Amino acid sequence: MNRKSFMVGIHKKSENTMFLPSSMKQNGLLYAAFGTQVARCHISFKKNLERTVLLSENLFHELMIPHRSQANIIIHENTVFIGPLIGIFTAGFTKSLSQPFKERSLFFSKLLTLNLQSGGYCFVFGAHQIQWEHGTIEAYLYRENGWEKKTVPLPNVVYDRLPNRKIEDSVLLQETKQRLINEYQIPWFNPGFFNKWEVHQLLEKDNRTAPFLPQSILHPSVESIDALCKSFETVYIKPANGALGTGIYQLTQSESGLTVKHTNEEKSFTSIEYPNSSAFLAAFEKEHDAASFLVQQGIDLIEFQGRPADFRVHTNKNASGKWDVTAIAVKISGKNSITTHLSNGGTVKTLAELYDDPKERADMIRKLSVAALTVSRVLNEHIEGFIGEIGFDLGIDQAGKVWMFEANSRPGRSIFSHPNLTSVDSLTKRRNFEYASYLSEQAIVAPEKLWP
Template sequence: MTNLLFQLKVLPEQEDVLYVPSSLYHHQLNTIYFGTFSSICQVYEDPEAVNEIKISQNLLDLLHLPIHNDVHIYTDEHSIYIGPLIGILSAGFTGSLLRPIGKRSLLFAKLLSTASITGGIPFLFGIHHIQWDSGTILGYFYTSNGWEQREVPLPNVIYNRLPNRKTESLDAFQTIKEKLADEYQIPLFNPNFFNKWTVHTLLQKDATVRDFLPYTIDAPSLEQLSEMLEQYESVYLKPKNGSLGRGIYTLSYCSTQHVYQICFKEEKLIKKTHASLAVLVDEIFKTNEREHYIAQQAIPLFKKDNRIVDFRVHTNKNLHNEWELSAIAAKISGGETVTTHMTNGGEIESLQRVFTNPETRKKTEKLLESTALLISLALDHQVEGLIGEIGFDFGVDTRGNVWMFEANSKPGRSIFLHPSLRKEDQYTRKLSLEYAIFLSKQAILSLEASYP
């Protein structure tokens, strides 16, 4: 199979014709594919063309193919595949072409613009944009003129960027996800948000990574919490499906005063103490049922200027289906907080600013990279579905050991607001589209195998 990058040029001819360079041409070519659409056509050799495909206007209209430079061309014995057409699924659309998805419009505009580097034809859509009768989608494209809405076939691959668990759990999404996979064989990557306890139990099975995990208990009983506090002095209570540091409590025991303390963030940091652990625990779980939480040992973390530091590490699959480290940033806690999240007053900083000693920085960076790649491989083998990216929250303790606190299948991008991470911002977007291109090629190869 040939896989090259070409520019499209439209001819005013009304016949269904396609002109291709000599490097692609052979006499048996007679079908063109774009997304889930196809058409029989006349294919002619164009000896003067090098990286250009000429397509008639009539054929362009039949395929609902938008004009787009730098497309990939796949060929086999009888067919030419143009694209790939990459659908980016999200929710929260406004109906406005100025900001079609509200505050996140700029984020998606940057992602779609990255196709100028990777090739391919990406677009943004929601489940309500699918027109099942015609097999098309009214997708949003980002062009030199801004956002435009165009009708295109169902895509070769779907990148799931649904914004939250509530949306993703809707029956409508689950039904459509199954229909696209079962009836159209369209691969979808990043299918679900991770559950903290599920990830923990899966990684515990892998001897190569389990030592990076803090001791963790699901739905902890009062007796278990008491035992953990006796051993570790401080424990984090985290919602299994939480994000952005919301709903996290720190529970600790002061042996000199014989009291327990709970800390959590609402409008401000709240601290409560009591001689009875049961009283504090009952107060925590008045509205939050215990079965929705995990208890995790608190790790004595490395500090900068007496402020706790942890690390966000991004990994991505690339064009060759291999995991790569794509970004590392330090997160420094605010003055009054239980986490380092920006929503709780935390700050993003580069490793160069956190580690003044270059040797310490390089050693920490290499350790974080090797750990992230090792756990990415482990999760890739254990988790059902296709994973294209992971955002890790790591800690480094006072002895220099790495600990994994969380893994996110749809990592937030707040760290890329930092000026020093602009290259990483673009690189993570590039890798996401490259992985989509890889999956589309695999889907085409699978289609070929089905119809010898």
């Protein structure tokens, strides 16, 4: 098996032939493949080719290769595979080719541009773009002149970028996903949003990760609120499927009663006094289904300039399918805020901005990386499907202990608005394409490793 990167182009003076460098010569090659499209052809070897692979124009079009590009070549058994062909699965399409995904169009254009530098082919698609009877997709590709549509085969691998839980749960999208996985054996990574409580239960049962978890109880009750408020200075109530810091309540017990702070839809903060937890819970249950919330121990976080701070740590699988830490940023709470979320007035800093001492900074990186990689590996062992990236919200208390507040399978990217985090922003995206290439290759040469 060989795997190398080449410029894939067209040879106009031949028919139904693929030309490979003579250094790759081997007998018995009969087929060329691109995505799920396979064509029988003549394989020829040329001495004057080095980092180029050429296909007859009719073969190039039969395989539905959308354009000339740098791509990987994998030779396995009697077939030459060109790729990877990566499909990014999403929803929320418009009829505008200038902004086919509304405000997310810029994000996807940058993502696909980055893939062009990495090699292979990448496109965006949704359930409605698949022509099942032909095994093809009306794909959205981003090129020098902007967005364009091309018909391509079903991909080697799918990178899931569905925007929210509600869309993810739609019957059509779930059926589409299962069909591509089960009928076509296409690896699908980042298969779904995490549920806070389910993740907590998984990690709580494992001795490697249990020490990182704040005490948490599903479905707040008067008894659970009173018990935690008695043990800890602050207590939080959070939605099990929340995002961006919305719907979080901070509870503080005093002799006069219970002080409750929370963020409303306008992102302003309110503080209400209740005589006891029973009065608070009665008011809370008028607005929320308490069964979908959890009550959690508050942590006395380290502070910067008098404001609590925690850390966003990104982990990604790399080209070998192994976990790496790709980004670490500090999130500092906004004025009067109960969380460090940017949407609630928080700010982002780099570790270098807050830790002048290289030794202190290295120690912080080590602590956070050990925790993030440990949790990544444990989640990977217990959650079905292929996970390619996780965004962690980690905290460090005044005693130096690391805590994990949240794990996000579709991590937000607001921290990368910091000008000094641009390079790691690109790295986190590039790792997703590296992992996609790894999955694509494994599905070809060693599928038993992916689906034991």
